[in-house]
Amino acid sequence: MRGSRSYLHFRSVGMKLFVILFCTIVILSSVLGLTSYYTAKGIITDEVAAASSQSIVQAADKLDFLFAEYEALSRQFAVDSVLKADIEMVNNSAAGTVKKTAAEDRIRRKLDSVKGSDERLLGIRLVSKSLVEAESYKSAGTISLRSDEAIMDRMKQIVDAKGNPVWFPVRPKGFFDAYNEPSLTMGRLLRNIQHPEAEYYMLIEIKGKALTDVLSNLHIGLGGEIRILNPEGTIVYGADNALLGQISSIKVDPEQLKKKNHSFTAPDDRGDAQLVVYQSLKTAKWTMMGYAPVNDFTHSASKLLYITLLVVLAAALIAALIGYFLMRLIGRPLGKLAGLMEEGQKGNLQVRTHFKSQDEIGRLGISFNKMMEQIALLAGQSGMSANEVLATSEQLVAASSTTSLHAREVATATGDIALGATSLAEEAEKSNRNVETMGLKMNDVAEINTMMDASAGKVIGVSNQGSELMKQLVEKSESSVGMMNLIVQNADKLRQSTHLIRSILTPMIAVNKQTNILALNASIEAVRAGVAGRGFIVIADEIRQLANQSSESIHLVSRITDEIGLDIENTVKVVNEAAPLFQEQITSVRESSSIFESVKQEMEDFIGHIGQSSLSIAELLHFQRQLGESMASVSAVVEETSAATQEVASMSSQQFIVSEELVALSAKLEGLAESLKESLVSFNV
Structure with a gap:
């Protein structure tokens, strides 16, 4: 009997009011606190993304300006009539040895003067189409040529560009894999329609340190990183030279490049959320991308979580006190009324309530007493009517x-x-x-x-x-x-x-x-x-x-x-x-x-x-x-x-x-x- 009473007590209206009020206050407090936390986190992330996007745009403009300088330099070589005449003289079999030697000396001095005037240059070359070292010219301090399959493939890209500049990614040992430091290379074909034998590949090799110097003032977060990617997602430039040529774990899709907002969040290879900002370069077909953990910017918003926890605990205590008061005020009278209704259910129509309050529960008790009196009267009348219905139903069955x-x-x-x-x-x-x-x-x-x-x-x-x-x-x-x-x-x-x-x-x-x-x-x-x-x-x-x-x-x-x-x-x-x-x-x-x-x-x-x-x-x-x-x-x-x-x-x-x-x-x-x-x-x- 005690188990039944406790079960009924748990199912009572007072307990339901207690649970509803308690859960409502706790849930509202939790939702309000968590909403404030995530809203603040989103606002901080958006503001940081906007500021970082401006920084990445400025850094991309600097790189475009740097690349444009070397493209302009290559155009000067392409239209230099003196250089063109010297190259034609070198490749003219009828010219004398003295004239060829003088032309070669002028070519080398021009290359050395360009390299000496720019400390960011690692070397500058004029490479013959046959990749024969004796027919190629280089600035002082550069290394000999190589002609393996990978280098021939890069040379083919220069030919396919038909005289336009082609930018090659930063390589740990340079274009010919022969340097002791990384370099970025720009290639261009110096075309000569009248004398095809005098066409040369022009290779301008820029120190990888030059890119690092340009991007030195760009910082994203505490542990952020700057990378340059090609359209396939391969790392063209990064702080770690060991990653050059590998596929980046975070990429920029072509659809994202069309959006006005150049920022998004994405997980890295460890699954940590990263804030990513990017900007396409105008000179090379590359994308500059910077990213940093979102936690670097939102750790200050974590204080809202502790405040939310304290508010939820206080709200739970207040909700418990209010719920207990409602159980005493509403649940107990309703429980007594439910017991009287169970007695009436068993056939005892003589039970009555004794509520003295003037509220809805008191009115409910008075109505219960009147209802029991009317049911007793109705039961007596129903007995007499049942006999008459029984007689009538027999006649209705026959018809x-x-x-x-x-x-x-x-x-x-x-x-x-x-x-x-x-x-x-x-x-x-x-x-x-x-x-x-x-x-x-x-x-x-x-x-x-x-x-x-x-x-x-x-x-x-x-x-x-x-x-x-x-x-x-x-x-x-x-x-x-x-x-x-x-x-x-x-x-x-x-x-x-x-x-x-x-x-x-x-x-x-x-x-x-x-x-x-x-x-x-x-x-x-x-x-x-x-x-x-x-x-x-x-x-x-x-x-x-x-x-x-x-x-x-x-x-x-x-x-x-x-x-x-x-x-x-x-x-x-x-x-x-x-x-x-x-x-x-x-x-x-x-x-x-x-x-x-x-x-x-x-x-x-x-x-x-x-x-x-x-x-x-x-x-x-x-x-x-x-x-x-x-x-x-x-x-x-x-x-x-x-x-x-x-x-x-x-x-x-x-x-x-x-x-x-x-x-x-x-x-x-x-x-x-x-x-x-x-x-x-x-x-x-």
Whole structure:
């Protein structure tokens, strides 16, 4: 009995009020404190993100300015006419050794002067496309070239840029993996369209320390880090050189680069929340990213958690005191009233309350006393009524049985009529659907005829265009034949010109031989003259050299003239071979034009047949519509008949069901009357 009372006490209204009030105050206090904490944390994070975003933007601008300086330097090299001339001189096989050496010296001095004027440079190179060290130039202090697969791949990127600057990530040992310190490299192809052999790769290697100096004033949080990433998320620059070339655990997605707010939070490889700010560089296709643990900025907001805990404890104590007061004020009277109700439930209608308060609980006690008095009076009257109901229910059972029998017979007959009407309606509906299907098919045929008519019109239009094009082609082919005849005439004139050039060269060769003989005789006479003829020896040698050069030029002109004559003969031969082909082409074009005319006539006859078919289909559609209207009328009449029959059948079925229910209710009423009579015996009035 004690366990039952404690269970009822726990389920009491007073305990529920206590629990509701206690939980409400504690939850509201907790929600208010936690909301304040997270709001303050979010505000701090947003403010720090805004300030850090400005810092990262300024640092990115500095890097862009630094990179722009070296891009401008590379452009100066690309447009430097003196450097271009020196490179062409070095690659000119006909130039003398002295000129080549002087040009190479000027190139090296220019590279050394640029490197010496900028302490941030680790080295500057002009590398030949063949990567041959003897054909490449470098500033003082740099290392020899290497040509492994990775370096060749980087050189290919420079070629693919077609003269635009290409920035390569910071590498721990430089572009050629040969330095003792990291460096950032910018590559550019110095193009030379007139002399492709004089094209060089220009490599400007910048110390990694230069980037560190630019970013030295940028700090994000207490333990933040600055990185530069390429579009694939690979680390281009970082404080730890061991991470260069690895995939960053925190990346910036392309979608985030389009947003105006350049900050977000993301977990690192250890799962700690990081505040990330970023900015894209304008020169290189890289992204500068800085991140720091969110706890570095929000640790001051943790004090709100302790304050929230104290407030929740105080609110819990106050809620407990108020809840206990409510249990005493409301729970105890309701418990007594519940006990009296349980006594009334057992049949004791003589229980009464003795509440003296004037509040709702006191009014509830007075109402309980009146209710018990009325229930006692009602129980006495119900006993007398139960005897009368029992007698009436016996008569109702007999009448309900007779009604149910007649209703069953009517329902069976009506069901048979409804079944026949339903079958007739289904047949009418099926015929109507067949008529509609026939109409749809006829419409499809009409649409197909319309499309065929339009297509035939398009074919006629295309045939007209083809005929016009064939006429134009005949005219152009005849013009081509005239031009080929003109080419043959010009070739004959050129052949005559080459013969004239040969006739002019013949006496020039004889004059050159005579000049050479005269120079030789002058040399002999000068030797005979001894000391007095030394000056004539020099003059004779110069004349002989001029004669040799003239002879070479004349032979070159003669060879070119022979080649021109051979090309003219080949051209005339090809033109003569092509002339019959042009005549055959003109004949084929004229035959094609006549075929187009025949196609046009056939399509016009086809359009006439399509028109006759469309008229026949229109008549069939008219007859189909009349048949459809007749079938629709028949179907409507059948449906109305079927609906009326089904309604009668439904009403008959419902009448039968109601009769059956009436019989059941009569029997139930008889049972209830007996039960009521027995239950009233248990009341103590």
